[in-house]
Amino acid sequence: MNFELQKTENLRVESITRLKTPQDLKTRFPASETALETVLRGRSEVRNVLDRSDKRMLLIIGPCSIHDPEAALDYAKRLAALRDEVQDKILIVMRVYFEKPRTTVGWKGFINDPHLDDSCDMKYGLRTARKLMLDILELGLPIAAEFLDPIVPQYMADLVSWAAIGARTVESQTHREMASGLSMPVGLKNTTDGGIQRAIDAILACRAPHSFLGIDQAGHSSIIKTTGNPYTHLVLRGGGGTTNYHADEVAAAAEKLRAAGLSDAMMVDCSHANSGKVPARQADVWKELLEQRQNPDCPVVGAMIESFIEEGNQPISDNLKYGLSITDGCMSWEMTESLLRSVVE
Ligand SMILES: O=C[C@H](O)[C@H](O)COP(=O)(O)O
Numbered sequence: 001m002n003f004e005l006q007k008t009e010n011l012r013v014e015s016i017t018r019l020k021t022p023q024d025l026k027t028r029f030p031a032s033e034t035a036l037e038t039v040l041r042g043r044s045e046v047r048n049v050l051d052r053s054d055k056r057m058l059l060i061i062g063p064c065s066i067h068d069p070e071a072a073l074d075y076a077k078r079l080a081a082l083r084d085e086v087q088d089k090i091l092i093v094m095r096v097y098f099e100k101p102r103t104t105v106g107w108k109g110f111i112n113d114p115h116l117d118d119s120c121d122m123k124y125g126l127r128t129a130r131k132l133m134l135d136i137l138e139l140g141l142p143i144a145a146e147f148l149d150p151i152v153p154q155y156m157a158d159l160v161s162w163a164a165i166g167a168r169t170v171e172s173q174t175h176r177e178m179a180s181g182l183s184m185p186v187g188l189k190n191t192t193d194g195g196i197q198r199a200i201d202a203i204l205a206c207r208a209p210h211s212f213l214g215i216d217q218a219g220h221s222s223i224i225k226t227t228g229n230p231y232t233h234l235v236l237r238g239g240g241g242t243t244n245y246h247a248d249e250v251a252a253a254a255e256k257l258r259a260a261g262l263s264d265a266m267m268v269d270c271s272h273a274n275s276g277k278v279p280a281r282q283a284d285v286w287k288e289l290l291e292q293r294q295n296p297d298c299p300v301v302g303a304m305i306e307s308f309i310e311e312g313n314q315p316i317s318d319n320l321k322y323g324l325s326i327t328d329g330c331m332s333w334e335m336t337e338s339l340l341r342s343v344v345e
């Protein structure tokens with residue numbers, strides 16, 4: 001065999017397509033003063049909740065994933081009005097999730113495959129995602145996102161007020177490094193087996209400075225040096241076939257955080273394993289959290305709910321129902337409104 005003639009790289013790569021740089025996209029879709037004010041106010045309010053100087057409950061709420069920008073903006077308009085109604089008691093930030101981590105394979109979210117047909121038109125995905133975020137921010141509604149691909153934050157982290165590192169990536173050094181340089185507070189999910197130690201390790205890792213490889217605003221590969229992110233915190237989401245939002249589980253998690261020298265201020269995801277992925281059960285989790293918060297020492301400062309216009313979810317098809325999730329099931333808008341209004345009545 002003549003090894004000299006053998007190709008040794010890209011043997012399994014079909015194509016590589018260049019994209020606009022992050023700077024180009026931002027020039028094409030710049031943030032207005034109103035949008036930037038919404039981002040900054042959102043970040044500051046979330047930090048105040050985590051520091052407990054703002055006693056309101058933080059609520060990250062919105063669809064499991066964005067697949068239809070029109071329906072997402074429709075939802076955002078309703079949520080912006082509800083946010084104003086409940087703002088004395090609840091600080092609402094909209095879940096605007098464009099990236100989906102999968103257990104095995106599946107649709108990876110709007111940025112990766114915006115046309116839902118495996119054409120993976122990421123040019124359109126990045127552009128449309130940024131445009132939708134700007135439209136939502138114009139409503140005065142701050143945005144929460146999960147960051148999965150380490151390149152994506154360069155294109156849109158400037159528009160995000162709270163970010164998540166998910167249960168499937170919380171142990172990944174790449175994601176911990178990324179979170180150490182993000183400008184907004186970052187919630188670290190417990191792992192899918194329900195264990196919280198990896199998330200606590202992640203908080204410690206994200207708070208430290210790191211140096212790693214990434215891209216700059218011009219798209220050049222670069223050495224990124226970060227200072228560490230002090231607003232990294234735990235998000236309990238259940239797992240391993242069980243929940244972890246009950247008072248004794250929250251107290252045990254708080255104890256572990258304090259033992260690690262961390263603040264025990266944490267959030268609870270009412271969905272995922274905590275709801276057994278039954279959308280309406282999120283309401284039971286939410287109500288129990290409100291009860292726990294009657295105790296002034298309760299470490300739960302925030303919650304997450306997956307909510308959209310219609311209740312439930314649907315498989316991807318050519319005939320999608322408007323306002324219905326194509327990933328995990330969501331609580332309906334009707335239930336969302338009545339659940340949140342009942343807190344201020
Ligand atoms: O939040 C959404 C899902 O729980 C997550 O993306 C994993 O989904 P999967 O187990 O269906 O792949």
Ligand SMILES: C=C(OP(=O)(O)O)C(=O)O
Nearest residue numbers: 101166167168189237272
């Ligand atoms: C994937 C998500 O959550 P988790 O990482 O907890 O599974 C999510 O919130 O969309």
